[in-house]
Amino acid sequence: MARVLYCWELGAGYGHTAAFLPVARQLKSLGHEVIFALKDLEYADTLLAEDHFCYLQAPIRWPDNRPQTPASSYPGILQNAGFADKTGLLTRVKAWQSLYRHVAPDLIICDHAPTALLAARKFDMPRAGFGTGFFSPPRISPMPNIRPWMRVSDKALSTVESQVLSTTNSVLECLNTPPLRILADLFELADDFICTFPELDHYRQWRTANYWGPNILQTDGIEPIWPSVGAEKIFVYLRPEYPGLEVLLKQLRASPWSILMHIPGTTPAFIEKNSSANLHITPHPVIISAAANQCDLGICHGGLATVSAFLLAGKPLLTLPSQLEQLISAQNILALGVGSYISAENKNLNYKAALTELLRNSKHTQAAQQFAGKYAGFSSAQQAIDIAKRCEMLMKDAYIKGNS
Template sequence: MANILLAWELGGGYGHLAPLRVLAAELKRRGHEIVYAVRDLAAAAEVLDPATGPILQAPLQMAAIHHPLRVQVSYASLLHNSGFDHAPHLAARLRAWAELLQRHRCDLLATDHAPSAVAAARGIGLPVLQFGTGFTVPPRRQPYPAFRPGLRVSDDVLRHNEQRVCDRIAGAFKQLGWAAPDSLQSLFGETARALCSYPELDHYGARSEPYLGLPDMAQGEPPEWPDGEGPRVFGYLRPGKSLAAVLAALQRLPARVLLRVGGIEAERLRSFERPGLRILDRAVQLRLAARECDAYVHYAAHGTTAEMLLAGKPGLLLPETVEQNLVALRATQLGAALTPPPKGEFNLSAALRQLLDDARLRNAATTFAARYAVQDRSQIVPRLADQALAAITRPPRAAPAGS
């Protein structure tokens, strides 16, 4: 029996919690002990099963970032703006993670986007499995590639950014009496890793590492579509600058719309409802919704976008973060999604009509679905659990210079 800490530190929403939930259930089924350390306890209460293990608050960066970077261009600048900018503050957070791991006598740390936890585990010599999307498990390349497709960033700039972060990590490790890494890649790239994605949806583009695929993380109630005729559109949105405009466009759309808006009470949005448009206040079983809808509207989170593409459904994607923009870019490159241009006007109503009428969008989505139709997704979580347990006895792997 192993003691395993499952950690989530960075990012929002439920996309980091659902993978923790299904992995924990499989590991618990095999007789192992689970502890969670999560960024958002309120969100965790909606997703995680406390019967699988105690759910604790993760050590987080609370102090203001020293000299935050206005534009993040790579994994190094993401780390800088996430608390890797100041050695004493970083050391305090790493110490807290190390104490958490040691107090629970952990044999393994498994993370979905928890770089501070990974650094602490490496500092005390604990095995690590990093799993998640291409964004949270960046390529084994030095320097890390830029993730701003429209911005030219030289390797010299990327190396400079990495060295600055690496110097802060070295300072924190020195305070804690740990051997400092000589690069970010030696710290984060030498752990066991699992990509729960597909080459076409990798934020950085396809790489040589194997892809497990998207686990079946179905949770919630079956979708109850509004009565009537017409195509079915599923919407999963969050509060943002475009929410009111999107709701108004869906209100005008001649379709049956089932809509979930996270982070806001459904009662506050009732004025947008109409016959044929229903706004939910509960989670919907996403895999069923993907199977039954004709199209979807979403903010381009990786998990939902992948689930819809696996069902062969085209989407209107409305990203608001770098990570979401990269997912939207990959889906539009497939020809299976529409997304607003970086600048200029965008007619939401016209885009929604095109989403339902353009056979090219549907064909591109069904092509993606057909490519992975033979994959047995019920085996993804057991394979992920196998990799987690193998990491306990796995020797560290040197990170190659390119991938």
Template structure:
């Protein structure tokens, strides 16, 4: 049995873990154990359900906790600046902490989801590595790296300059084989894109198959829909109440009285109408999406894939850069719609349009659902596990 270390450094929410859990279980079925170095050590144990833990041990990942980038990010190199790739001295110490963790855990290889410093540490330690994730967190190792905001003109030539310089400095400090750029760092780890083309802004990946969502989280409780008049459309909402879009959405839904299940970790600052039921914990998203007329979403990666799989048209309310990239792809393919403005009237107009039987987004969503009707998540996860084992030199 080989021991591997799964790594997660950047990003929030359960989606990052949901992509690694199937990989860990597939590797475990082959006799290999995985430890998890997590950005958040509290959340993972809540995701196993009644089954065995996906990871043998959960430890804290070394993280950059100082200043964050406060300017527009045009490239992946700027995104990982928030992980320490803006400071030579800082990243040297983060990599040193990863190397210490490697000495304690003694993995024969690592795999990471949005964990660039762990990949650099694996390069220094001469450990084989793999990376998995969405098109945003697991981009192709191309040069120059593609813009992640192609709709905005930015200083393309200098996008990755700081991260490239910091990577070279870390390699020199630890006397590791030189990596000259973000692209070369990404090329050290075999990619596994746990997504579908509908949310990928690239022109088609040649470095990895599309593995899809793979069902990484345990089943949760079924949605408890509020009572409503017959024929009223059910609305499923996955959006934190603290987001700026939440208050006008509450207002628009209250006017219509449509039965709504709203998942948010924190309560609403005001009073919710009886037609909106707040759930703090995740619900069975497959059942919620099947029973709902439409999905109102912050356009997280994992939930977007779930909506595609179950044929749910989406009202798109992106709240982060990664979510914005997903929203633009879904809207361009006719699978979702965003309101003209973040006001109750504009959001209400979008709700009415999407709830209509003849909404073009409804037909497009049904087409995608049919495309993935035969998607076999356990079989796909097993295939990914075998290929990852090969990439990590376990076969």
């Protein structure tokens, strides 16, 4: 039996943990132990207790609520995540290293966990990336502008990257660990599980990769129960803090559609206040594959697991991105012709008009159906099996190498 440590450091929600859960179950079925080091423990027991997975609090940077410059590249994301502060970064790296010594994993899986990757360079153990691809930038320098709608000079990109690289190498020097040549060397991995389709890759124009397809939970959640009032069915999955939620709810209640909405963590009082004959709200996760197959259209923030579930079912999408990763996904969706989006900065929140256009103009559904046809052979269950087997191979190779 080998031990796998899954590390999640940046990002929000329960999507990170949920995405790796099918792989963890496969690894467990192969006789291996999986331990989760998680940024946010709020949903840990809900997701992991049934399978008896152990979980720990990941070493993370405590938010200080100071305003941050919007990142234009992955190094900018790292800068905002604490890679500009040598003292804080060194402390967190040492905390990760203490965790590694305590857990003694045979394989580290890093899901948007750059500090965990940095800490692992001191250890002779295989490490792999896992996630949508947004967390695994192309291995070039400088790393590209991830806001292509904004003009950012190569000099500006290089300046930020150099600053982050300098801080990173200062930390490595304190730990008697060889420096990085370029920042992309942080991602020296035994394998990189980029879990998306090429068309939805956030860096699709900058790389070719081995794409493993998206992570979609097929069985977890409740069965969708639709309001009996309304014609076309719309499924909505949004966070409760979405700023346009009140306006959206008002417009949906006044619409001619049957709407099922999942808002995690919402209260009974909120549900009672905002529900109607044609709009049902649930705080419980809904089986996403079932909702996607039964509905005519989906609304979400643009998380790749949700987006992929609807596109594989041949359903168009209205995305309401609330952060950069989701905005890039929304633009990819628009480019594919399978949906549209309304940005958080948009002052004219006419959701009903956007939904009407998506439902009435058949080109969006046709494009989504074409996408579904292209990937008709994709199996999320098989993907989890394949990734688990590859993880097992990485651990075997490391064991053979260590003994030789």
